[in-house]
Amino acid sequence: MKASTPKSNAARRQFLFDSARMACGVGMLGLGLGLYAKQSKALPALALRPPGALAEDDFLGACIRCGLCVRDCPYDTLVLAKPEDPVATGTPYFTARQIPCEMCEDIPCIKACPTGALDHSLTDINKAKMGIAVLIDHETCLNFLGLRCDVCYRECPVIDKAITLVHQSNQRTGRHAMLLPTVHSEHCTGCGICEKKCVLEEAAIRVLPPPLAQGKLGSHYRIGWEEQKKAGRSLIDESQMIDLPDRMPEGVTLPGHYDPASGMTEPAPRDLPSEPIAIPSQPPGLGDQP
Amino acid sequence: MSRKRIGAEAVAEKGWLAAHRWLILRRLTQLGILALFLLGPLAGIWIVKGNLNYSYTLDFLPLTDPFIALQSALAGHLPETLGIVGVVIVTLFYLLFGGRLYCSWLCPINMVTDAAGWLRRRLGIKGSAHISRSTRYWILGVALLGSALLGDVLWELVNPVSMLHRGLFFGMGVAWTVVLVVFLFDLFVMNRGWCGHLCPVGAFYSLLGHWSPVRIAAPARQACNDCMDCFEVCPEPQVIRPALKGEARGIGPVILAANCTNCGRCIDVCSKEVFTFGMRFNNPVSTLPPVAPVTD
Secondary structure: OOOOOHHHHHHHHHHHHHHHHHHHHHHHHHHHHHHHHHHHOOOOOOEEOOOOEOOHHHHHHHOOOOOHHHHHOOOOOOEEOOOOOOOOOOOEEEEOOOOOOOOOOOOHHHHHOOEOOEOOOOOOHHHOOOOEEEEOOOOOOOOOOOOOOOHHHHHOOOEOOOEEEEEEEOOOOOOOEEEEEEEOOOOOOOOOHHHHHOOOOOOOEEEEOHHHHOOOOOOOOOOHHHHHHHHOOOOOOHHHOOOOOOOOOOOOOOOOOOOHHHOOOOOOOOOOOOOOOOOOOOOOOOOOOO | OOOOOOOHHHHHHHOOOHHHHHHHHHHHHHHHHHHHHHHHHHHOOOOEEEEOOEEEEOOOEEEEOHHHHHHHHHOOOOEOHHHHHHHHHHHHHHHHHOOOHHHHHOOOHHHHHHHHHHHHHHOOOOOOOOOOOOHHHHHHHHHHHHHHHHOOOHHHHOOHHHHHHHHHHHOOOOHHHHHHHHHHHHHHHOOOHHHHHHOHHHHHHHHHOOOOOEEEEOOOHHHOOOOOHHHHHOOOHHHHHHHHHOOOOOOOOEOOOOOOOOOOHHHHHOOOOOOEEEEOOOOOOOOOOOOOOOOO
16 A cells, blocks of 8 residues: 555545535536426427427427527518527527418428428428417307307418318307317418417417327227228127117107117117107207208 | 736837737627628628527528537437538637637627626726636536436527527527626626636637647747736636746647637737747747857
8 A cells, every 4th residue: 555645645635625516516507407408398388389390308409599490481480589588598489479470381491490400301381280279268269159250260371171160059049050160180280370360359269289289099099980981891790789778858769779767668679760759959949940 | 007007018019009909800800790690680681690509601601509519419419411511610610720719709708708807907806706717617518418418408598608699689688687697707706707717618619629720829938028918818827828938848839728719819918029820830849049059
C-alpha cells in the first residue's frame, strides 16, 4: 500500500467534494428539466399539430423548433409556441377556432419540415389526422334544437364523407325531422373548419386529438354483421339459436314471438303476421299516416 | 472613474477604429445576420427562413444546428435529407473555424451577456459567485442524456439562445424575461456567468471546434507589457495564459484552448499588437528572435 501524503489526501477530499457538489447541482437541474419535459408533453386538447405530425411523444423528439412549417403555411394557420403557451416551447400548433387548416393539396408545411416530425410520406391531405371533430354539445347545437343550421356540414371540405346529416325524428314536436351533423372519423382530417365556422358563441363542434375523441373496442370484440359480410355467411349455426322471450309493452302481442307475460305459453309457429301491428311507442302524429 | 479603461492604451496607440476593429466586425456580423432573418417577417423579403435551429437560405442552403440535431437523434429521430445536409455544412464550418465562433459571432445572447459584462466593468461591480467553468459540460451531459431518456429535444425547452432568436422572428411572448434573467445573472451574480460557465450550447460548440485550425495566437508575446487588458476583456480569460506566458515552459503562442471564442477582442485591446488570427499549425515552441551567433 502506498503511503499517502497529507497533501494528496486533502487534494483527494477536495476533488470528491467538488465532484459531489457538481453532481448534486446538475442532478437537481436535470430533475427539474425532466419534470418540466414530462409536463410539457401534455398537449392541451384545443392545440392541434400540423398535418402529418407524429404522435405527440415522438413529435417532441423529432421537431427541431425551426418554424419552417409556420413560414410556408399560406394561411398563417400555424404558430410557434411561446414560452408562456401551454404547448412545448417553439413547436408548431394551431387553434381551430382562430385559424383552421385549409387543407392545401400540396401540403407545404410537410414539404418544408427538415425532419420527420411531419411525416413526409403523407401526400394526400385527405388522409391527414390532425384531430377528429366531435359534436360535443347536443344541447346548444342548432340542428339538435331542430333548426337547419347545417353550417358545419356545408363548410366541411370533406362534405358528405366526414360529416353527414343523419335523419332523426324530432321527439319534441313529434312531427318534424332533425338532421344531425354526424362525424365519421375515418374521413375527418381534423382541419377544424367546422369548429371555426360554427355559428354559436362557443363552438358546439370541436376538433379534439384522436386519443381524446375516440373510444376503442376491446381487441377481442367482433362486430357480427361485419364478420358475416366478410365470411359471406353467418359465423354461427343459426338453427341452434335459442329464441329468448321477447318482452312486449302491456297488452301487445307479437305473433311468432314467445312472451310469457302476454299469456302465450307456447312458442307460436315462426311465420309473419298477416295484419300490421300497431306499435304504441311510435310518436303521435306519425302513426295515423299511411 | 479612477480606474483606467480597458483598451485606453490601445486607443491611444492605434486609434479608436483599430482598437475596436474586431468588435465592430463582430457586431456587424451579429446584427447583419439578425437583419437577414428579420427581412422576411418585417419586410416580406424572404432571404432566410427559420431560425438558428434550422434555416433555409434562398431555397438553396440548409443550415442545421448540430447540437439540436444531436439531441433529436438521441431521442430517436434523424432529420430528412435537407436537415442532414444542413448538419454536415454547419459541422464542417465549425470544425474549420472554431466551434465557439458560434458564440461570439452568431449567438444573439452574446450581445446580452457582453452588455452585462461591459456594464459590470463600468459600474465596478466586484464579487462574483464562483462555480467551475466545467459546469457547462455537465449541463451538456444532462441535456444529451435527458434527451435520450425522455425522447425529447430537452434543452430546447429552456434554451435562452433559441428563445431569443425565435422570439425575434416568430413572436417574443415572455421569452424576454428569460433573456433579462440571463442579463441580470451575468451583471449581478456571476461575472461571465451564462456564456462562460453554464451554457451547454457553447460547451457543445467548444467540443466541436476542439481541433479547429483557425486560432488566435500571440506571436509577438515578447512585446507584452503585462497591462492585463486582454485578460480583463476576454470572456474566457483562462485560455490566454498558456499561449501568452508559455515561452519559459516551451508552450507555443497559439491559443489552443477550445473555449477561446475567436472573438478577437484581445487583438483589439492590445496596444503592443501581440495577438493576431493565425493557424494552429504555426505554433513554434519559442517566439524569441533567433539569437545571433556570438563571434569574436
